[in-house]
Each structure stands twice: as structure tokens, then as C-alpha cells.
Amino acid sequence: MCVFSVSPVLVILIESFTAGNYISFPPDSFSIKWYKEFLKRDEFIESVYVSLYVALMASVTSTFIGLLASVAMFRYSFFGKKIINLLFMAPLSLPGLILGLSLLQFLAINSIPRNIFTLSLTHIVICIPFAIRFITVSLTGVDPKIEQAAQSLGANRFYSFWFITFPLLRPGITASFVFSFIISFDEVAASIFVSSTNAMTLPVRIYAYIDQNYDPLVTAVSSLLIFGAAIALVIIEKTVGMGKLFGMK
């Protein structure tokens, strides 16, 4: 099973070191020229920044909104709660394609330009259901009486949330942040529609490129992403520890 899922990645990694001008496996000769080529392509570099920016915006904002929404819906009953809950979860039921297409129409009709902000907004919408899910799971593990206990001891509503509930939600918040980042960074379907020439995420750039070209540039780009992810994982493991990050230790 492991070999099955890892092997395509390995293949791409190996192909990226080819000296030739076509994607071939296994490569006849090795070189790092395609990595050098990538550094020369401004549009790709720009897309890396766009993807990072959008992913950061999406993860931070959706986690923040998700936190507020989860706590409100978990703790209180109010008029229209069921409908609001459905609205928040709705993006999950939409294929990215439909979401992207309808957003594109919406923006066009209202003369809103496609730029990095609308792109971020799209990603936020996509990520919020995940944020709410993760944080709600954390909430279920918290005894609702502890906030009452904190209040009885002199903490007002804000302090009891900040000092007591919030620290206990850290696993959910962290999971929300990390997964939202990944989801946003990898998002293709909706991003294809909402991207524009000056705001195009990396996956969309890659997709557009392979539509027209057959050279191994994209294998180099993909490999760089894989290296980046691997380094991030190692850093997390060495500093905080993966288990602890998600509250499992």
C-alpha cells in the first residue's frame, strides 16, 4: 500500500533530474538543469508567492472564522442555528469546479476584478467547513462546566474563554490551520476559474503549462514542493512533535 502511493512521487523526483528535454523514465542522463530553469521562470516564482500568500490567508482567516462559528454553534442555541450551520458546511458539498465557475460568474456580473483577494476569498470559503469540523471536535472534548467554574472563580466571559477554553482548543485550531493550508495550497478546481494573469496559484500555473508543454520543468517544480513539504514535516517533528501538535500525546 505504502509503495503504491509513494511510487508516483518517486518517479517524479527521479524524472526531475533528467538531462534531456522530454519527460522520460528512467532518464538517460542526469542533470539539475531543470531546477535552474525553474529559477529563471518569473511566472513560476511569482505563483509560488501567490500560493503561499493565499494559503496563509485562507488558513488564518478560516481558522479564525471557524473558531468563532464553532464555539457559537456548539455552546448556544439561537434562531436560525440549523440554517447557519448548513450554510457554513455547504462548500463541502460543492465540487470545486462548480464553486469556481459560479464565483467567476458572480464576480463578472458584479464587475469585481479577479485578483489575489478574490482568490483568497475563494479559498477561505473552501476551508471554513474543515476549520469548523476540526475545532468542533476539540470542543466536544472540553467539559462545558469548566467555563462556569472559571467564571465562579472570578474570570469574566472573555477571560474564561481565553485562559481556559482556548488553550484546550489548541489541537483543533492547529489541525485546522495545517489542513487548511494544505488544502488551499493544493487547490486546483476552483482556482482555475478564479485565477487571473496576475494572481495565479502554483497548481494552476503547472496545469496551464503542461497543457501546452511537454518538458520536465513541472517535475522540477513538483519535486521542489515535495522537498518543501518534507522539510516542513521534519521541522515540526523536531520542534513540537507531530503527535503533540495534534494533541495526541
Place this chain on the structure above:
Amino acid sequence: MTNFELINVSKQFQDNVVVNNINLSIKSGELIALLGPSGCGKTTTLQMMAGFLELTSGDILLNGKSLKSVPPHLRNIGIVFQSYALFPHLNVFDNIAFGLRMRKYDVETIKKKVNEVLDIVQLNSKETRFPKELSGGQQQRVALARALVIEPELLLLDEPLSNLDANLREQMRFEIRDIQKRVGITTIFVTHDQAEAMAVADRLVIMSNGHIRQIGTAREIYEKPDGLFVAEFIGQANIFDVTISAVHPMAVTMLLPSGHVAQAQSQHLFQSGTKTKFALRPESIDISISKIDDKNSLPGIIKRINYLGAFINISVEIGQLTLIVICTSKSQSLSLENPNVFVNWDYTCGILFN
């Protein structure tokens, strides 16, 4: 001097009146048990005292001052919850210190106060432990310490012993009582366990369906239950329908369902022919081989004998009436071989309801 008062307090959720016009006056230093079956409104009442629920009507006074507009964090009321509600991410010391830190005490004072209260609950060596590393009984003591350290005006205990096993419950109820007496803090103890309430409280408040049925000491409530609910809820009781057949000064003659007659005391002036209920405690009844003269003495047949160590629980049939009798094992030997006996109780025993 009255310390804590509930005046005409009611709580209504839409159409459902959960707490119905209750009045309660608690003296400084008293331990009051709020006792009743599930759904009687005792927890709702506690939540209103603590400030987590708004009153639909009425008022709550602490030392004469209304608490109605005071939010929970300013009421200075210590609470111990059924689940203890300890902060899982803080160790024992920090859990207890939380209230003191909210009150902005300095580090030295906090240390001193926390250690003092750890002494009182006997958990000195466990400061650095986390709640999940403690046993149920230890967690409970941390919860108590945390509530006491802020030196509150009032202590509310919401079924604090329900999550403990039977042996620990018995031990902890007396420990809590000792601590409460030593510290001298006015305390309200919510429970559905009558043995607990009777063992520990200065006075009991019996609730059902949002109403207070009776307030009194354990003895008052047991010996003079005010109404059918209290008689059935506290201890065991034989309760049966009777018809008043004759009226005397301060007493009546009543006709039992079995067709026999018996005498009972009554403050209330009944009319002949009235149908009502009579409650008789099992331990007020004794059994003899022959009829006894100056007591109610009725012929019956022993149906069941249960030897329970210190006591014997006997079921006796008198016509269609079945009475439960409890006597000590030392009394005469009874056996199913000789089931025909007489069932006796004093004229002064039992409660006649009106």
C-alpha cells in the same frame, strides 16, 4: 442573622415552569441540603444562585444585597460541580491558584493560601500533578480546595459525590462536612441521595416538581413528613388508604382496607366518612404471637422474612393490605412455619394526611 435568601424565585422556560415560587432563608454557617428526585428543579435553582441562569421572577439576596444584576464572576460564590470541572491543562497548584490570580493576589500570598487549602483537603504532595493523574476522590478534593481558597461567601455543591463509588462517597461526605464546619462557610448541597442529605445537612429542603415540599431537620422530616411526597421519598413507609369511621378529641378511628379498625392521633379535625391516606414507618411496627392490649394490634400472616444482618425485613399480609415491618434481629424468632401473628403499633405512631 440571615445570610442567603431566595424570595419568590421562579424559572420558566417557554411554557415549562421548572422552579415555582420558592422561598428559602439560610443562616450563616449552615449546611443546607437541596434534596429531590431528578427533574425537581434543584439544579436549576443552583444555577440561578450561581448566576448562570436568569430568574424569571423573584430575587436572591446575599447578606441583604440583591444578586439579580450581579454576573457570576462577581458573586464570590464557590462552586463544586458534579464532574469537578477541573482545568485539564493546568496542574493542581494552578487549578487552585486560578481564582486567586483572577483576584490579582501577589505570588507570595497565592503560594501561602494554596498551601493552606491543600492542607485542609490533605493533598499537599500533589501540587504538580495534573487532573488526569489523580483519582476521583483526589480530583474532588482539588475541586473543593479550588472553591474554598477564594474565601467565598457561599459554597454550592452540585451533586459532588455522584461520580464516586459507594465506599468513597460515604467517607467523603463526612470529610466535606468536617471541612465545612471547620471553615464555617454557608453551604448548599444539592443531591438526590437522601441518606447523604440526612447524614450531612443541618436542614433539608425537599423539592419536587419545582416546589419546596418541606424544610426541616432530618428528624423533623422523617418523623413528621409534610405531605405524601415527603413521606414516600424519605425512608421507607407503609402508605395505605383509610376511611375515617369515628372522630375523637385529637384522635380518630380509621377503617383499613382489610376491614380492621385502628386508632391514630390527629391534629386535624376530620369528618366521619372522609377517605384519606395513612403513613406508617416500618420500624414503628412490631410483631407478636398474641394480641396486645394498649396498641393497635391486628392479625396478619407472614409472607416473607429477609434476614439483613442488623435488621429483619418482614412482609405481613392483613387482608388485602401488605405491611413492611422492620425489627432488629434480636427480637423474637420468627419463621414462616408459624405465619399467624399479630402486627402492633402504638396509637401515637404514623401520620394521617388531610
